[in-house]
Amino acid sequence: MGVMTFLRNRMGIILVVLIGFALFAFIASEVVQYGRSFMSGDQTTIGEIGGEKIPYDEFNKRLDQNSKQYQQQFGQNLTPQLTAYVQNITWNQFLTQTLLTKEESKLGITVGNDESYNMTHGANLDPEVARYFTNQQTGQVDRDQLNRFLASIKSLPASDPTRAQWSLFLTGRIEAKRSERYLSLVRNGLYVNSLDAKDDYENKNKLANFKYIALPFSGVADNKVNPTESDYQAYYDEHKAQFKIPNELRSFEYVTFNAAPSKEDSLAVKEQADKLAADFKAAKSDSDFVQINAIDVANKAELKFQKKGQLEPKLDSVMFTVSKGFVYGPYLSNGSYKVSKLVDVQTGPDSVKASHILLNPATEGGLPKTQAKADSIKKLLVAGKSFADLAKMYSVDKGSADKGGSLGTFGRGAMVPVFEDAAFNGKPGEIKIVTSQFGVHIIKIEALKGSAKVVKVATVDRPLLASSKTQSLAFGKAQSFLSNANGDNFNAEAKKEGLVIKTATDVDGLAMQTPGLDNAREVVKWAFKADKNAVSDKAFTVGTQYVIPHLTQVKPAGTLSLDLVKAQIKPAVINQVKAKMLAEKMDAALNGASSIDQAAQKAGVQVVPLQNIVFANPVLPGVAQENKLVGSVFGSQPNKLSKTIKGDQGVYAFVVDGFTNPPAMTSAVRQREQIQQALIQRSESQVFDALKDKGNVKDYRAKFL
Structure with a gap:
């Protein structure tokens, strides 16, 4: 069999397991983020893992390999979004290789020479190798086919790149085996006992019936509440752990100057397309005409017959009702004026x-x-x-x-x-x-x-682009704004020019796009090099716009200060102040009340009865999730009026009517298995997060990519 065929088909595996257990990085719910200001590090180091530096040239070499492999595997060019995806794959490869290799070495986890040989030659083949060489009809590994492949690899000269790719594939499989053993040790250390199973069973099946009264926060207008600095500080101190961010974030505002094609530009391109349509009608060789006149490479591709529904809608409604040689257009499609010609029509099989x-x-x-x-x-x-x-x-x-x-x-x-x-x-x-x-x-x-009418359609195009006049006019306006604007008067100048100020909040240093800017990489790179309150010294070209940004905020990695989160926590602080105000009213209603109905009458609210509420789903129907209230219910005795409970949506008081206990659990085995499976699924990402925290990961990619 062909060696390259095997490697091409395995390239997706090579890409993921190229360096150890890179798959591990994707199990985590988020891509690894960098942990210090990107201005740290030197000019040749793209990151550090446990004090071990990752040279930029080495990273870039691997990135180039992965990009080519991705294109080969999926047959498409890399968009900015796909480029960012492959960059993260490459970073995760370095990360997992270093972090997991250190842990595996400490524990003495190895894959010996005999075992490595057995993965491709022995009775216990590597699963990926076995899967590829399995006969689909018998379900058994075709040993002859495998041996021919291995012999063909061995016969290649040492300098042949195919041998290097095969070696790379095997390295990835060996690293994957080591990493799987490490994970197995972690999984084997997870244990769920019968008491855990019993608690989980009751939390999901024990039912509570209770009545409650509420004084919702929505009953107090926000403008009637004035939080003090001590209110903000108290909330911040209580929730400080929530304000820790793993990577530096920056915010900027920006104005744009539109350089999209004008009406005059559109008319000019339309005139070119009109002439193109006339020439297309008279063309003797449709294929030659397309090769000479089409701009879009896709239109130059070899033509093939298509059935109804496969053409773009504008053509699909026309080309199946006209005769061979008919020319349609110019018509506007995907930013181009196009002219299409019916080259051939026939009836053929479906x-x-x-x-x-x-x-x-x-x-x-x-x-x-x-x-x-x-x-x-x-x-x-x-x-x-x-x-x-x-x-x-x-x-x-x-x-x-x-x-x-x-x-x-x-x-x-x-x-x-x-x-x-x-x-x-x-x-x-x-x-x-x-x-x-x-x-x-x-x-x-x-x-x-089957049988259906099919058509072969040729298309030529003229992209709708802005003229140099249009671009110069927009660029001139941008330059004029730049000459007057600075960090102190940016908003005033924008208002004077009638410009709309847009914002990009909490942007990551590796972001490829921001709200309103599809390809914002250069703008983001500027933002992470600039000082706070700086205005760019040039207008960035983003699509058909000239963009001028103004850096407004820098949030360093770590625990954010109160000043940086004050606007973010304001609604919660207001609710906290409301809770104090409403708690006094609820306390007064409960004081001296012998029943929930008396307390409701004094507070001027209605009693709400609820049935069949479970601890594992602490939601008040029609309201929201209220953990404190439901948790308090399950910790209370029936027929006892509660004290005031401060919740997330208001303050509450309740009385429990009773509980309905579930049938006795007949066996804890299944319950334990379910809990353990959930633990195992979480453990894979949590172990990796723990290794990252312990590994002192520093990511400087933002200044290079």
Whole structure:
């Protein structure tokens, strides 16, 4: 089998387990964030883990490898969002490698040479290796196929990059095995006893019936409450742990100057498209015309027949009702004026059932030799040889080869154009040879299903871009604003110019976008280099806008000061003050009251009865979650009027009517298993978080990426 086929198919695994247990990083609910001001560190270190420096050039080399592997695996270019995703994968690889390797070394966790050999040669194959070489029909590992692959790897010269990729794959599998053993030790240390199971069972099944009265915070207008500094300080001290952030955050405001195409620009491009439409109608060779005149690379791609519903809506409603040669447009679509021509129309099958044998020119001595081999295989097939046997023997597409070459039944759009044209324009039993970017295919058409009208449409385009005049006008306004604005008068200048000030709050140093800015990386990088109250010395180009930012706030990593969270906690502090005010009223209503009804009458509120409330779901129907109230209910005796309870939505008093105990738990085994499974799921991320905290991770990526 082809070595590169295996490695290409395994690239997703290589990407994740390339360095140890990188999967571990993705189990966590959040991507690792950096913990100190990004201005720390030197100019060549992108991060530190437990005092061990990560050189930027080493990180960048790995990042480049991962980016190429991602593109190869998924066949798409990296958008800014995907770039950030791969950057985080790469960082997590370094992080997990260092943190877990240290812990594994302390515990003496190893994978010996004999065990490593056994992963690819022995009775206990690595699961990923075994899965790939398993015969789909028998469910057993095809040892002959595995041995041929291993022999082909061994025969390659030491300098061959394929050998390096195979070594990289094995390294990842070995590291994954070590890390799994470490995790197993953690999981085996988790224990749930019968008392834990009993408490959990009762918390979910014991029912409480009670009545309560409430004085809601909403009954007091916010403008009637004036919190003091001591109120803010008291709330801050009580909730200080909530204000610890793992990474530095910055906030900025900004103004934009629109450089999008004007009406005049649109008319000018429309005129170009009108001329293009006239020329397209007169074109003798549609394919040549598209190759010369299309701007979008996608429009230059090989044309294929499409059925109704596969064209974009504007074309889909037209091209199935007109004759061959019809030209539609110009029409505006995805930021371009487009002109489309109906190149061909026919009635064809909806789907095809087919098989193929794929030959790789790279391993067959070039394309001519590969085509000659394909002709020989075709002759064998025509002479009556089994397609399934020859597919297993020769095809480098092992996914289909294991099924006798079968690709199953597929519709239009599932295959590359040249393959699709051959398959959909043949007859059952016909054998064809075509060449695509994947190699040389020997195709056997087994069945044609359904019938529908299909069309082949060619498109040329002219992007709707702003003219230099439009851009210069917007840029000039931006420069004029820059010459007058500074940190002290930014808002005043914006107001004078009639500009809308937008805000980006608590931005992370690695953010690729912010609200209102889809590709804000350069703006964010500026924000993390600037001093507080600084205004950028240039206008950033973001899409069709010129953006001028003003840095308004810096929140360093660690526990935020009261000043930095004061605006954030203001609503909660106001409610805390309301709680004091309303508690006095509730205390007065409870004083001397012998029943909940008397207290309600004195407080001027209604008694609310509730039934079948459980401790594990402390929600008041129609109100909100009230942990303190429900917790107090389950800690009280029936028929006893409570004291005032300060909750999250108001202050309360209650009386318990009674409890309904659940049936006795017949067996704690299942309950213990459920709790233990939940603990195990949480442990994987929590262990990693603990290692990060202990590992003194410092992330300086913001100044490089």
